[in-house]
């Protein structure tokens with residue numbers, strides 16, 4: 001076994017007597033904390049809770065889809081379940097996942113700061129998130145909502161008989177939590193960097209967070225206002241989107257996708273940041289093409305604002321607009337491919353250590369590539385007309401959002417778990433569950449590409465008999481995937497108490513966060529660090545000058 | 548860091564300069580968000596204005612141009628008193644600070660009151676969209692969209708004014724307690740940025756809603 005797996009605990013590796021975890025006891029010290037690391041843990045607990053709600057909804061509708069008839073669930077219940085799954089997973093799990101948990105924990109540590117620029121706003125954003133979550137849960141408990149996570153008009157404003165306004169309020173409120181987190185990160189990255197931490201020395205995770213924060217800042221308010229208009233149209237019978245009252249339902253789609261396409265990058269960009277960190281560490285090499293990866297994050301963020309029309313190829317959008325949106329959408333493939341090539345080049349001739357985070361990173365590269373390439377399929381006008389609103393789309397975006405973003409999140413959580421808790425997770429179990437997740441994921445979603453190509457539409461509880469085999473495969477994969485998610489849940493909790501002590505830097509990784517003790521103290525650094533070298537200086541033998 | 552720090556310096560910052568720079572950038576970033584927030588409605592307005600120009604022109608004739616103009620003047624005046632409040636937070640005493648803050652608050656309240664009068668008129672004229680809406684022009688359906696946007700946009704603007712008024716009250720209390728000086732006046736400066744932004748939104752709303760297509 002490599003020394004990475006079983007670190008020898010020298011006295012200097014013991015966790016500090018007072019660290020951020022035991023600096024205060026009691027529920028108040030957590031609920032009123034302004035420490036970015038504690039707020040990260042508040043988010044970790046809350047989004048894990050939401051993840052299991054969204055997952056439970058998926059379990060139910062995958063069970064329903066075992067048989068062609070709508071037997072286990074009525075169509076209305078089925079509609080509510082996929083809506084809950086989409087809403088919870090997008091707004092209450094994926095969007096906050098890496099930024100609010102890992103970003104909150106790491107952004108100040110990676111740039112050598114004591115905290116984010118606005119700790120109180122950081123805590124406020126968690127409370128806003130929880131209030132928004134409460135609204136959404138209330139809507140679910142009262143009887144749910146069946147509009148799909150997209151709230152398309154005029155169904156959502158006129159015809160739906162479910163709790164649209166409460167749900168809309170929940171999404172509206174939660175939006176401000178990501179706006180405030182984004183604002184906090186942007187200011188922190190601009191103004192709080194330690195001496196010597198120039199832009200081109202920033203870890204790529206920081207670049208990814210910066211690009212994500214820009215989208216949060218500029219995209220989320222547009223979603224907020226569109227949802228607000230839905231709510232007031234429904235409440236006061238206004239005619240902004242309702243064609244019966246002279247409004248234009250497609251206008252809503254424009255406003256909604258102006259945010260919700262970039263929202264995909266809110267999910268995937270931070271995961272890309274994680275992958276860059278993990279790959280360099282476990283191939284013991286400098287990243288290949290640092291500046292290209294950094295700039296490609298910004299390029300994805302900017303381009304992402306100009307492609308929303310690819311969701312509306314069949315929504316009466318003009319053919320010329322469709323052509324332009326199709327062309328621009330393919331453009332996004334360039335910065336994405338730049339990243340994939342650079343990661344592969346980094347792995348090439350590296351001294352690779354197959355630690356769990358790297359397994360997730362490799363899984364990410366493979367699945368993201370499939371998700372990205374099928375994205376080119378659906379950005380092509382003619383193919384999209386064929387596969388629009390079929391399971392092909394479902395499979396495509398799950399390869400990006402689950403195969404990409406969620407794999408990145410889990411990889412990052414494993415990678416920084418020793419820093420967060422001061423303890424190691426059990427490596428064997430972790431590798432096993434990474435494998436289970438990879439297999440379960442592909443078994444769930446690859447058949448859906450075929451189903452969609454054969455013409456099975458999304459959002460129906462019943463389907464023709466000939467689709468059953470592929471649907472049973474998909475449901476079987478989903479149960480494997482579910483087990484794969486439960487195992488880390490169990491061993492992470494186990495390791496908080498019984499895991500071996502990690503020491504400050506169990507992976508021998510570069511980066512300022514690894515120069516602090518695990519778990520870090522409330523102030524992060526004993527002395528303000530001075531940075532004298534670029535990020536990922538893995539071949540350089542001298543130690544980083546700290547202090 | 549601890550020896551240099553003043554009472555108002557938060558622990559995460561190294562010096563007051565960094566703190567001021569961070570707050571300023573944070574406020575500008577927040578205003579960028581706000582622009583996009585209103586931007587969604589401006590986009591909706593543009594789409595429908597282009598689609599139904601006659602109905603929009605006819606509907607906008609029902610707005611009260613006199614009250615709108617007075618309100619514009621009131622808001623511009625309040626921006627002036629706000630600037631003077633920032634100036635006095637740096638260079639003048641408590642009295643001047645409190646005077647200008649209260650003057651800004653008063654002008655903001657006048658604006659909101661006039662807006663309330665306008666809303667009441669629209670209500671009596673049955674121009675509030677919904678079941679009771681009545682419009683004797685050529686195209687009442689699309690005039691209703693104009694009024695929907697009118698209420699949504701000016702209502703959201705008014706909500707921002709109310710928040711601004713709350714902030715001004717907080718500033719007045721802080722200023723009365725002598726919190727501001729040439730060394731530390733960040734809160735006044737930040738609220739001023741916000742206040743000017745809200746004014747600028749109105750400077751766009753006024754011609755779009757009241758003036759274009761008027762005859």
Ligand SMILES: [Cu+2]
Pocket residue numbers: 260261264307308310311
């Ligand atoms: Cu898209």
